[in-house]
Amino acid sequence: MIRRNVDLSRANTLGLPCRAERFLATDDIATTRDALRQAVERDWPLTVLGGGSNLVLQPWLPGLALKPTFADLRFEEVGEGDVLVHAGAGLNWHALVEALAARDLWGIENLALIPGHVGAAPIQNIGAYGVELADVLEQVHLLHLEDGQETVLDREECAFGYRDSVFKHALENRVVITRLVLRVSPQARPRLDYGDLAARLPARPCASDVVAAVSAVRREKLPDPKVLGNAGSFFKNPVVSSGHAQALLERHPTMPHFPLANGGVKLAAGWLIDQCGLKGLREGHVGTHERQALVLVHHGGGSAAELLALARHVIEEVQARFDVALEQEPRLMGRAAR
Numbered sequence: 001m002i003r004r005n006v007d008l009s010r011a012n013t014l015g016l017p018c019r020a021e022r023f024l025a026t027d028d029i030a031t032t033r034d035a036l037r038q039a040v041e042r043d044w045p046l047t048v049l050g051g052g053s054n055l056v057l058q059p060w061l062p063g064l065a066l067k068p069t070f071a072d073l074r075f076e077e078v079g080e081g082d083v084l085v086h087a088g089a090g091l092n093w094h095a096l097v098e099a100l101a102a103r104d105l106w107g108i109e110n111l112a113l114i115p116g117h118v119g120a121a122p123i124q125n126i127g128a129y130g131v132e133l134a135d136v137l138e139q140v141h142l143l144h145l146e147d148g149q150e151t152v153l154d155r156e157e158c159a160f161g162y163r164d165s166v167f168k169h170a171l172e173n174r175v176v177i178t179r180l181v182l183r184v185s186p187q188a189r190p191r192l193d194y195g196d197l198a199a200r201l202p203a204r205p206c207a208s209d210v211v212a213a214v215s216a217v218r219r220e221k222l223p224d225p226k227v228l229g230n231a232g233s234f235f236k237n238p239v240v241s242s243g244h245a246q247a248l249l250e251r252h253p254t255m256p257h258f259p260l261a262n263g264g265v266k267l268a269a270g271w272l273i274d275q276c277g278l279k280g281l282r283e284g285h286v287g288t289h290e291r292q293a294l295v296l297v298h299h300g301g302g303s304a305a306e307l308l309a310l311a312r313h314v315i316e317e318v319q320a321r322f323d324v325a326l327e328q329e330p331r332l333m334g335r336a337a338r
């Protein structure tokens with residue numbers, strides 16, 4: 001049933017105050033199709049919500065906020081010992097990571113403890129510790145807003161990039177993802193060359209060991225949204241030309257930098273912000289995290305407007321000092337007033 005004027009302040013990990021004009025949580029395809037039909041007929045803007053961990057919600061979300069809660073999970077053994085995992089969009093991502101590791105299936109163990117739902121994972125091609133969703137994704141099942149038709153996209157059609165996919169471009173606000181199909185393997189294939197992961201693990205770890213190690217590192221580095229409101233990394237790591245990176249390295253020889261295959265150089269947004277002296281900054285109800293400048297935090301009692309003002313300040317400081325443009329990662333939704 002579609003509810004009206006629903007409080008979403010506990011449905012986003014930043015804990016920002018927001019009310020949805022209409023809200024529907026459903027794990028039923030027919031109900032989802034019916035809601036999409038109504039949204040089109042009545043001209044309601046559609047917002048699809050997952051766990052709310054990559055959003056900046058403004059106070060008023062007009063139209064229909066739809067939360068898919070499909071929780072089906074099925075394992076299909078295929079050739080070469082691989083396993084296809086059919087996972088409903090409403091499943092908790094970390095619970096899925098744990099479920100696969102418990103069966104010693106390899107593929108997404110490095111993506112442990114990323115908050116949110118399975119259905120949101122392709123939107124920004126979630127990634128951590130040298131692994132991206134795109135490495136294991138086979139298919140995305142979705143419903144189209146315009147006609148309720150179900151389509152299955154394969155990996156190539158998703159146009160994955162760094163924190164990017166077709167769902168942020170041609171298909172933005174136009175589809176509801178209902179299920180993912182991932183290809184994982186019972187063959188051990190640990191990827192431990194990132195940070196100090198290898199040093200934390202036995203010589204021949206099982207997938208659950210990797211999940212535990214990644215989770216431990218993340219708990220040390222990142223604030224728990226249940227304790228302190230945040231949306232993880234607030235800015236993408238910027239990519240600059242090799243000439244620009246070289247010029248910066250002459251002034252800052254210790255600057256972290258990662259040359260890319262396309263000739264660009266990826267920089268660490270957190271390092272750039274830290275160098276501007278902004279780590280641990282507090283302005284009113286919002287700030288930057290004391291251990292990770294890349295994470296903007298909401299201490300409670302604040303608003304999207306305050307957070308966005310702080311984000312602008314960070315962007316301006318980094319631009320002025322390094323001539324590098326930071327891009328916001330979490331999606332801005334809703335509007336300031338009814």
Ligand SMILES: Cc1cc2nc3c(=O)[nH]c(=O)nc-3n(C[C@H](O)[C@H](O)[C@H](O)COP(=O)(O)OP(=O)(O)OC[C@H]3O[C@@H](n4cnc5c(N)ncnc54)[C@H](O)[C@@H]3O)c2cc1C
Binds near residue numbers: 050055118120223
């Ligand atoms: C502490 C913390 C750490 C994080 N670490 C990482 C990290 O290491 N790597 C990383 O990549 N991200 C990270 N994130 C960001 C976030 O967890 C991921 O982007 C996650 O996939 C968002 O899932 P969600 O269900 O919360 O999506 P939401 O925030 O609810 O939505 C995000 C986007 O997905 C869309 N969406 C959600 N569900 C669907 C669906 N079923 N169909 C269509 N569209 C949908 C929404 O419309 C929105 O555009 C972190 C966040 C936090 C708070």
